[in-house]
Amino acid sequence: MLTVKYSKLEQARFLSHLDMQTILQRTIKRAGFMPIFTQGFNPRPIFKMSKPLPLGVASKCEYFSVDIPNISKEAFIKDCAGQTPKGIEFLDVWVTERDPKVFNLGAVSEYEILLKNIKQDKFSLVKKAINEGFVVRKKQKRQYIIQDVSNLIVDIGYVKNKMIVRLLSTESLNLRINDFLSGINTLLSADLEISNVVKTNQYIGKEDISIDTYLSKMELNLKK
Amino acid sequence: MFGYVFRKLIFMKKLDSILLNVENPGRYIGGEFGICDIKKKYDLTFCIAFPDVYEIGMSNLGIKILYNILNNNQHILCERVFAPWVDMGAMLRENDIELFSLETRRSLRDFDILGFSIQYEMAYTNILYMLELSNIPFYAKERDESFPLLVAGGPCTANPEPFAEFFDIICIGDGEEVSLKVADIVRENKGNKTKILEECKKIEGIYVPSLCVVKEGVCQEKVKKSVVKNLDLAEFPAKMIVPNIKIVHDRPVVELFRGCYAGCRFCQACFFYRPIRNRSFQTVLKLIENLIKSSGYEEIGISSLSTGDYCEISELLYVLPKLAKQLNIKVQIPSLRLDSYDASLFKLGRSSSITFAPEAGTQRLRDVINKNITDEDIDITIKNAISNKCRSFKLYFMIGLPTETDADLDGIVEICERINRLYVDLTGKKNINITISVAVFVPKPVTPFQWVKQIGLDEMTYKQNYLYQKFKKIKNVSYNWHDSKTSFVEAVLARGDRKLAKLIEKAYKKGAKFDSWGDKFDIKYWNDAAKDMGIDLDIYVAERDLDAVLPWNFIDFGVSQKYLKNEYIKALNGLTTEGCKFNCNHCGANKLAKCSQHIKCEEDMRC
Incomplete structure (x- = not known):
């Protein structure tokens, strides 16, 4: 194969x-x-x-x-x-x-998000929110729900004007990048778009494999 | 340079955010495998414009041929543009972005030549839609050298008068050679539109509306249709663009021959594309192999107006199944006539469905339209199809044909019932699917029926309903019919004159566009436009006097008016004319180029 x-x-x-x-x-x-x-x-x-x-x-x-x-x-x-x-x-x-x-392999997806006009100090707000509860409005079965998705965020980091984030992407536990992005935009009053995102890696689990x-x-x- | 790059970046950013908010963004991104080399050096830019969405335009063989020919020329960079869907059009306006080509995102205004391929009348308003999105004035007289030269081509040039005023040049007939000649003249005379038009007028097949003397609404010049004399030697793409998204006909197509022997009296394509010219079997085979290997497609189509009448069909049918198996592809063979259908054709398609076009329900009416298909032909072909495991049949008919009565409508129903019975008798099963699709007859220029009236809207509704009531009693039959109002507007535009340019403009400004789409068409725009102009649209669909000068009479299509008149008179008397496969019927097309004819065997009609 x-x-x-x-x-x-x-x-x-x-x-x-x-x-x-x-x-x-x-x-x-x-x-x-x-x-x-x-x-x-x-x-x-x-x-x-x-x-x-x-x-x-x-x-x-x-x-x-x-x-x-x-x-x-x-x-x-x-x-x-x-x-x-x-x-x-x-x-x-x-x-x-x-x-x-x-x-079935990609249980965790890693994304790079270009943070235009968002400085590193604002990024600490994001980390704090994830620790305390990161709420997004997401679509589930034809309707929108408000949900705390902090348990679906595996890791988050900041490197040279880019946010690096790892999200769970299994069949049962899955956070779409669009929903994550809309949560960030609400939190930081930003206007980040999908065009700012590149998926850079996929992992078979929460470990670094x-x-x-x-x-x-x-x-x-x-x-x- | 820096300014250009900066503007380009801004444009791309705007475009990215737009594409996320429109339906099927894949239509607008280009970058497909097989596009031209945009880095090549060129002296002339040419944009082929198709006035409908990407999925429809990219299914058209003509633009693929022209795209290939023009890009093979060292001086020309040829790109493509398609009509943006309504959501994208609104986004472009809102964001102040001009309509752009797919390959380099160049604004249409910046091309040297903008060539529209006009395949059907209901696309006329989309031409204006695309021009408006490009900030290009509609009328040729309003455009100077700072705008691209607007060229029209395609089968609607059989009667170019309704849109003549929008275009600088109209190419009537085959475009392979003429398009290069026009490009050469533009390249040599850039900036001098007057000289360009004067030089182009000298080319056979070119009609320059602004240089034509018009008397009583009719052009007084004579224009001869352009014809590629040897189709076998004519350039045909060895590779084609492979679309990134699903399109209507998602396969490469090889053209077997141009023109048609049958001579069906309602069919414009039959007479418009004469004389009949064949591509040799060896060339066809080579093209099929090249196209499959270069494209990676899983199926291929072989195209013509009547594939079963191809002069080397026996050779093709012998070799094609083996080639299909070797390359692991399916072969699609549309446009099969009931009287030339070979049982071995079933094996090629590997399909359990088949499509035919009897067009009329009774032998009497089929004789009037010169379809030359008998009930026996229908039965034999259906039986062959059933014995090759076909259980899905699609049949096309027309209503509103000259001399039609209710008995002819009953004939359509009877054919359907006969197919049902045949299926049950042969298989013992009742799981057949029959789809009947009924269009309204539209009298078209360059046909023996170009003088005939179109039936009124009330009569269309009566006939459609008559059939509906009959079909709803029959199981396993789906009955579809074309919208009568769309057919009416199509008939107006098909035989219209120069006055209709204003009508098209007014209808467009009132909101008409994508008129060939059922959910977008609204006859109110056309009726209101006609009312504003004080014209009665019914005069365009009325019967024409046999001696009247028709708007397209200035064009020499090869087929003579005398021949068409004779055919019309024969139709009214229910007389048929045999197809010209073996014997010339002297329609006149031969004077433009030699027609390919079959050699008659003693025992069989096909060698």
């Missing part, structure tokens, strides 16, 4: 998850690779993606897995170069024996 890490930057962040699926499948086909197809009346490539990204959020760490037999990493990277639309780039590739189930590290270990096991 081949797992690919790709970035979705610039204007490509306005492409939906479903559109991304088609784009990626066509990219692989253009590069000359033939994935294994499902059997049945309407065969489709065996292809899996990580969790959907909210529309408008850029990312440097999205993943997909595809079953391509007898594939070499080097050939894949070389032949796919130049086959992607603008804003999408294949960054890394792993070959594993088993399906790593990328959809990134998906990249996990996939590398899986690949190493295969080689053994």
